[in-house]
Amino acid sequence: MTTTHQAVTCLGCGCACDDIAVTTADGAITRIDRACALGRAWFEGASVPAACTVAGVAAGPEPALQAAARALLAAEGDLLVVLGPDLSTEAVRWALHAADRLRATVDTATSSAAGEGILAAQRRGRAGATLGEIRNRGDVVVFWGVDPAQRYPRYGERYAPGPPGVHVPEGRASRTVVSVTVGDDAGPEDADVHLGVAPADEVDVLAAMRAVVQGRAVDDLAEPLAGAAALAQRLMKASYAVLVHDGEPQAAARSPRRTEALITLVQALNTPTRAALSTLRAGGNANGAEAALTWQTGYPFAVDFADGHPRYAPGARGLDALAAGRFRAALVCGEWRGLAEPARAALAAIPTVLVGPAASTAPFPVAVAIDTGRAGIHEGGTAYRLDDVPLPLRPVLPHPRAADGVLASLACHLADPAFAGRS
Amino acid sequence: MSRLRLAGGRVYDPAHGIDGAVRDICLDDGRIVADLPPDAPTLDVTGLVVMPGGIDIHAHIASGSTNLARRLLPEEHAADPEAAPPFAAGRSGTGGTTPSTFTTGYRYARMGYTTVFDAAVAPLMARHSHAEMQDTPILDTGFYVLMGNDDYLLAELAAGRTRWVKDYAAWLLARTGGYAIKIVDAGGVEQWKAGVKELIDLDDPCGPNGLTPRKVMLALAEAADALALPHPIHLHCNRIGQPGNSATTLRTLEALDGHRAHVTHLQFHCYGGERGKGWRSEARAIIDHINAHPSLSFDVGQVVFGPATTLSGDCPAQYLLHRAADRKWLNVDLELEGGCGIIPYAYKQSAAVAALQWAIGLELFLLAADPWRIVLTTDHPNGGLFQAYPHIIRLLTDRAFRAEALKAVNPKWLQGSALLDGLDREYTLGEICIITRAGPARLLGLAGKGHLGPGADADITVYRPQDDAAAMFAAPVHVLKGGVPVVRDGALVASVAGRRLSVAPAYDEAVVAEVRRFHERFGSVSFENFASVA
Numbered sequence: 003m004t005t006t007h008q009a010v011t012c013l014g015c016g017c018a019c020d021d022i023a024v025t026t027a028d029g030a031i032t033r034i035d036r037a038c039a040l041g042r043a044w045f046e047g048a049s050v051p052a053a054c055t056v057a058g059v060a061a062g063p064e065p066a067l068q069a070a071a072r073a074l075l076a077a078e079g080d081l082l083v084v085l086g087p088d089l090s091t092e093a094v095r096w097a098l099h100a101a102d103r104l105r106a107t108v109d110t111a112t113s114s115a116a117g118e119g120i121l122a123a124q125r126r127g128r129a130g131a132t133l134g135e136i137r138n139r140g141d142v143v144v145f146w147g148v149d150p151a152q153r154y155p156r157y158g159e160r161y162a163p164g165p166p167g168v169h170v171p172e173g174r175a176s177r178t179v180v181s182v183t184v185g186d187d188a189g190p191e192d193a194d195v196h197l198g199v200a201p202a203d204e205v206d207v208l209a210a211m212r213a214v215v216q217g218r219a220v221d222d223l224a225e226p227l228a229g230a231a232a233l234a235q236r237l238m239k240a241s242y243a244v245l246v247h248d249g250e251p252q253a254a255a256r257s258p259r260r261t262e263a264l265i266t267l268v269q270a271l272n273t274p275t276r277a278a279l280s281t282l283r284a285g286g287n288a289n290g291a292e293a294a295l296t297w298q299t300g301y302p303f304a305v306d307f308a309d310g311h312p313r314y315a316p317g318a319r320g321l322d323a324l325a326a327g328r329f330r331a332a333l334v335c336g337e338w339r340g341l342a343e344p345a346r347a348a349l350a351a352i353p354t355v356l357v358g359p360a361a362s363t364a365p366f367p368v369a370v371a372i373d374t375g376r377a378g379i380h381e382g383g384t385a386y387r388l389d390d391v392p393l394p395l396r397p398v399l400p401h402p403r404a405a406d407g408v409l410a411s412l413a414c415h416l417a418d419p420a421f422a423g424r425s
Numbered sequence: 426m427s428r429l430r431l432a433g434g435r436v437y438d439p440a441h442g443i444d445g446a447v448r449d450i451c452l453d454d455g456r457i458v459a460d461l462p463p464d465a466p467t468l469d470v471t472g473l474v475v476m477p478g479g480i481d482i483h484a485h486i487a488s489g490s491t492n493l494a495r496r497l498l499p500e501e502h503a504a505d506p507e508a509a510p511p512f513a514a515g516r517s518g519t520g521g522t523t524p525s526t527f528t529t530g531y532r533y534a535r536m537g538y539t540t541v542f543d544a545a546v547a548p549l550m551a552r553h554s555h556a557e558m559q560d561t562p563i564l565d566t567g568f569y570v571l572m573g574n575d576d577y578l579l580a581e582l583a584a585g586r587t588r589w590v591k592d593y594a595a596w597l598l599a600r601t602g603g604y605a606i607k608i609v610d611a612g613g614v615e616q617w618k619a620g621v622k623e624l625i626d627l628d629d630p631c632g633p634n635g636l637t638p639r640k641v642m643l644a645l646a647e648a649a650d651a652l653a654l655p656h657p658i659h660l661h662c663n664r665i666g667q668p669g670n671s672a673t674t675l676r677t678l679e680a681l682d683g684h685r686a687h688v689t690h691l692q693f694h695c696y697g698g699e700r701g702k703g704w705r706s707e708a709r710a711i712i713d714h715i716n717a718h719p720s721l722s723f724d725v726g727q728v729v730f731g732p733a734t735t736l737s738g739d740c741p742a743q744y745l746l747h748r749a750a751d752r753k754w755l756n757v758d759l760e761l762e763g764g765c766g767i768i769p770y771a772y773k774q775s776a777a778v779a780a781l782q783w784a785i786g787l788e789l790f791l792l793a794a795d796p797w798r799i800v801l802t803t804d805h806p807n808g809g810l811f812q813a814y815p816h817i818i819r820l821l822t823d824r825a826f827r828a829e830a831l832k833a834v835n836p837k838w839l840q841g842s843a844l845l846d847g848l849d850r851e852y853t854l855g856e857i858c859i860i861t862r863a864g865p866a867r868l869l870g871l872a873g874k875g876h877l878g879p880g881a882d883a884d885i886t887v888y889r890p891q892d893d894a895a896a897m898f899a900a901p902v903h904v905l906k907g908g909v910p911v912v913r914d915g916a917l918v919a920s921v922a923g924r925r926l927s928v929a930p931a932y933d934e935a936v937v938a939e940v941r942r943f944h945e946r947f948g949s950v951s952f953e954n955f956a957s958v959a
Binding site: 126138 | 492
């Protein structure tokens with residue numbers, strides 16, 4: 003039977019486009035409408051097995067859960083929990099329940115660059131907006147060292163500069179688009195205004211722009227600061243200026259002060275006009291994991307429960323400590339294929355429990371593998387867009403097990419004092 | 426333990442006129458019953474004070490903006506970790522001014538509170554609030570849905586199409602699983618997004634064709650009345666925190682003219698004076714009006730000296746505070762329906778405005794004629810933390826304690842304050858019971874809460890009477906939630922899941938097509954997914 007599912011949320015990138023139509027027949031996706039190439043790739047990776055293994059041998063789900071609980075309890079206090087990028091927020095909540103119970107160290111799909119951005123926003127705050135507000139108001143849109151067409155293909159079409167908005171009725175024609183190219187990170191070619199900045203000058207350029215915005219006159223500037231000052235003047239005349247930057251790792255490492263400089267510039271712009279910073283984030287549901295971690299622990303990533311309560315350790319990420327031999331066991335939830343080779347080798351050396359899509363096909367030895375579906379394809383729940391807007395996930399294909407259910411069962415086993423495996 | 430007799434306590438149940446009489450309270454299957462057989466289990470509470478569980482009518486504990494505040498304040502969490510309580514489902518967490526969800530539930534419960542309403546949830550973020558509330562144990566929770574800066578509503582009102590307002594409000598409440606209509610600075614947040622940096626007044630323009638905050642507020646007040654919602658509009662007036670705003674507040678109250686309204690954190694709206702020329706208290710003028718108008722109720726938003734976080738849908742007010750306070754500042758504009766602003770803050774006893782704010786809150790408490798229409802709040806975490814409630818109770822019940830506290834404040838900053846006139850009222854335990862549980866239950870239309878009559882939820886707090894009311898109310902001897910003992914001698918002994926409190930008023934289905942048309946034109950989320958909480 004052929005079924006078409008409407009308003010499906012895609013997790014191919016942080017845009018989380020939720021207008022996708024997915025047609026299925028006989029347990030397979032046969033047609034995908036409105037998705038970009040990244041989205042098609044996301045949905046086309048849909049086929050996953052439905053096995054459970056203990057020590058590499060096929061097992062039933064319940065024995066696998068019990069073996070998993072035993073392995074994890076044996077390493078209480080010296081345990082790593084990894085939250086992959088494509089877990090529903092509901093699954094993340096249960097994984098954190100287990101991590102709290104096991105006094106584990108939690109690491110997530112939050113990239114190093116994204117983590118630096120979060121730390122900068124924790125120092126300074128930020129001035130932001132949800133994507134719809136950027137669509138409806140942004141009349142000057144600056145793409146700072148990023149062309150979203152590359153890694154966020156529908157950003158321009160869905161949010162800005164393409165679509166018309168309440169206060170920008172002609173869409174692209176109502177907006178001025180500025181492309182700032184920073185080294186090899188090019189802005190969009192079809193912009194109205196272009197500015198080039200050498201990576202070494204980037205933070206100084208942003209500081210000079212902020213000085214102009216704050217009315218601290220800077221005369222007789224040489225390039226590149228003169229061009230930056232002119233851009234600052236242009237932004238001050240906007241009704242609603244938007245700066246878009248990439249929160250994920252780019253071609254070359256950037257100054258760790260870059261995001262803070264962007265944040266403070268956009269905050270300052272809110273005195274002469276209105277402005278928002280839009281931070282692009284990768285696909286999956288890293289933003290959802292950060293949200294759930296924050297409401298359960300107070301911290302958005304790099305949380306360590308080893309002391310019996312949440313401790314923030316952004317300078318000592320769990321996956322880094324894994325390679326150094328810090329842990330006696332690990333629970334990897336969600337997608338494992340993004341794990342680098344050193345992490346895989348370290349996981350192979352300790353009892354590791356994998357709960358996620360195609361866990362049973364991992365090419366490194368694990369103690370327990372429990373296959374689940376993939377959030378947003380086989381599993382419902384919630385994912386967060388790059389602007390922290392929660393969206394429902396609509397399963398389009400069946401799978402016998404969902405990660406949130408498996409992790410809830412695991413948490414129950416861990417918390418049950420009568421559980422036979424405890425001793 | 427589904428059946429239990431609380432025997433021999435001094436019962437405070439103002440809804441039934443019981444003011445400290447000694448009697449038994451019987452519970453069965455989560456509810457209060459008239460009696461139990463003699464062989465039912467008994468808990469001896471002789472000599473102890475028995476009240477319904479506390480109800481917080483206005484706090485920010487489970488919303489997208491609360492979570493942004495949590496994320497902004499890692500230094501506070503690091504200074505205030507909380508280990509998991511010693512039972513299987515217990516969860517650890519962190520505190521500070523914006524505690525994590527589990528810690529929020531535990532800390533309220535340890536204080537004897539069992540029901541809390543989040544004060545401001547944008548429809549776009551309703552799904553998030555439900556998730557946080559599922560992770561907030563013990564407490565029954567609900568939330569108020571932000572309206573009055575939503576582009577759809579403002580456009581309809583500006584075009585003179587008022588016929589959909591009632592149905593639109595009903596649809597939003599039902600769609601989001603919300604409990605009441607919340608108005609924050611009607612029209613003012615939309616103006617902020619359009620570049621206006623000052624707070625607009627009741628009759629300033631906030632849209633085309635003569636649209637004003639007054640018209641927006643009245644349209645929603647009429648909708649709430651027409652829908653017979655259990656709680657009326659929950660109103661954050663225009664011009665919060667500004668000297669001279671008492672004139673705005675008075676005009677707002679007069680404009681309501683018989684409509685029901687709950688005016689929230691009133692303390693922040695009672696200021697005379699002018700910017701740069703000194704502030705003064707106008708609490709008496711405001712409270713006189715409320716005392717004379719039974720359709721109005723309010724919560725105080727008491728300021729407490731110490732740390733706070735200002736966390737509000739009133740973005741322009743937060744911007745002005747950011748400019749004045751020079752602290753880190755977070756602003757998020759939410760598409761088509763408002764926004765939020767966040768600033769970590771501290772109220773210093775030595776600061777003129779903070780001292781006046783503290784005094785004005787106490788004036789409102791002490792001058793309020795009808796305890797059923799005033800509720801104890803700090804607008805947590807804006808004026809102070811909910812954990813300060815016991816301290817505030819002592820300020821109200823203990824004249825000598827209050828006099829000592831007043832001595833520590835420079836009187837020259839308390840211009841116009843009736844506190845300087847020596848207000849000597851002392852709240853009785855019965856009145857405290859009203860302003861912390863019986864009253865808010867009635868104002869929220871919660872028939873099963875805030876009293877101890879048969880059929881009520883068995884949410885019960887038992888205190889040991891003490892001269893120090895702060896100590897008494899900070900550490901109850903027993904707290905029962907739905908009949909389950911969750912706190913013993915100030916410590917958690919068990920956890921239960923709380924329930925969601927929501928309304929689902931009927932509406933004309935035709936409004937959905939109207940909203941869909943607008944949303945599909947300007948929204949960034951598919952209409953099927955917008956505010957979807959299922």
